[in-house]
Amino acid sequence: MELAVFAIFAFLALASAIVVVAHRNPVYSTMSLVVTLVSTAVLFVLLGSPFLAALQVLLYTGAILVLFLFVIMLLDHYLFPRPGY
Amino acid sequence: MTPLLEETIIALAKISFVLGLVFGFAVLLTWAERKQPALMQDRLGANRASILGLRLWGLFHSIAETLKLIFKEDFIPPKGLKFAFHFAPVITLFPALVTFAVIPFGNQLEIGGRIILLQILNLNIGVLFLLAFGGLAVYGIMLGGWSSNNKYSLLGALRGAAQMISYELSLMLAVLSVVLVTGSLNLREIVEQQRALVDWNVWTQPLAFVLFTIAMFAETNRHPFDFAECEPELVGGFHTEYSAMRFALFFLGEYCAMTIMAALNTTLFWGGPSIPFWPEAPWLLGVGSFAVKTAFFLVFFIWVRWTYPRFRYDQLMRLGWKVLLPLAVVQFLVTTALTVGGVL
Numbered sequence: 385m386e387l388a389v390f391a392i393f394a395f396l397a398l399a400s401a402i403v404v405v406a407h408r409n410p411v412y413s414t415m416s417l418v419v420t421l422v423s424t425a426v427l428f429v430l431l432g433s434p435f436l437a438a439l440q441v442l443l444y445t446g447a448i449l450v451l452f453l454f455v456i457m458l459l460d461h462y463l464f465p466r467p468g469y
Numbered sequence: 470m471t472p473l474l475e476e477t478i479i480a481l482a483k484i485s486f487v488l489g490l491v492f493g494f495a496v497l498l499t500w501a502e503r504k505q506p507a508l509m510q511d512r513l514g515a516n517r518a519s520i521l522g523l524r525l526w527g528l529f530h531s532i533a534e535t536l537k538l539i540f541k542e543d544f545i546p547p548k549g550l551k552f553a554f555h556f557a558p559v560i561t562l563f564p565a566l567v568t569f570a571v572i573p574f575g576n577q578l579e580i581g582g583r584i585i586l587l588q589i590l591n592l593n594i595g596v597l598f599l600l601a602f603g604g605l606a607v608y609g610i611m612l613g614g615w616s617s618n619n620k621y622s623l624l625g626a627l628r629g630a631a632q633m634i635s636y637e638l639s640l641m642l643a644v645l646s647v648v649l650v651t652g653s654l655n656l657r658e659i660v661e662q663q664r665a666l667v668d669w670n671v672w673t674q675p676l677a678f679v680l681f682t683i684a685m686f687a688e689t690n691r692h693p694f695d696f697a698e699c700e701p702e703l704v705g706g707f708h709t710e711y712s713a714m715r716f717a718l719f720f721l722g723e724y725c726a727m728t729i730m731a732a733l734n735t736t737l738f739w740g741g742p743s744i745p746f747w748p749e750a751p752w753l754l755g756v757g758s759f760a761v762k763t764a765f766f767l768v769f770f771i772w773v774r775w776t777y778p779r780f781r782y783d784q785l786m787r788l789g790w791k792v793l794l795p796l797a798v799v800q801f802l803v804t805t806a807l808t809v810g811g812v813l
Contacts, residue, residue: 454611454631
């Protein structure tokens, strides 16, 4: 059970981490970074540290990545593909 | 039965009960959102939908609406980002449903010598879990607004996200004061310490309660802070381009977020399932008490919506950063001093 959960979330973390650097669209990159961080939070829970996991979700995905998205959405559209251009 | 099977059955029963509670509140809210303003403005409100001549004060309008939304065209903007567009409503709904797992909706129940806590997940870091996953709701609004490829949607999304981030600070500081007084991040512990009427946190933390209640409106994007949708300026805000069931999902997400905020307010400040002057009440009455208190705050949401005009956006930001945040910090410092000094 524990191994299965570890396998699923480790795979998710790695796969989404690859998407972060490989995808052309920065918004999708940011969103996959969210997936990476949430999956590593699950790994922290498996390691017996739910506090660290909650703080990771709270600080990184709840605050810092929202600011990333903010900046990306306000950037000029010719810098990267945006919907409709 | 093996213990594992028993545990699974109990957990499934609790989960289905909580889901029923949340969705039941959401369905009743669509109805109340019509009927309550009608009551306040001295008109009849929705009362046309009927099944076999039975009208039930317009309750069937929720069913009629759902059917209408299922059969509507699911329009997808041709130049939008399809994947994000499909996914955004789900992201809005997910945090509201997940966070309800840590809310204690009753005291405890004893079946065959086995004590069952009426709470899906009794986490030691319940409050942190709730705040962490509650914060993810921003992504639904931002992605939905951005992927629609519509300037009104984008503006609505940016406004909504900015507002949710700004008010989250005051909300968290208000919650932290309660955590300080209780000395625990466990929501069960917070409820247990409020068994008697005099121990309700609202008496020791009135300012935190007021701050939490104001921030609660901003966090759920409800009137008077509903800048994410703001009909007169932004058409429909972040969900302008959404139709059919995706639109309904956004609304379901909003109603679930309202329910979770109302339930959190009840849990933190109003004793959760406790009943005044009757600490040893049977478990069913405790659940009922929790539901009634939550329902009160839901009615309060609609009450405020039809009483006050909408703020201007700069007023909203000024209120958030220059009034609520300093107040929350002062309140937090005073609570810390009093707790360390042993007064509270």
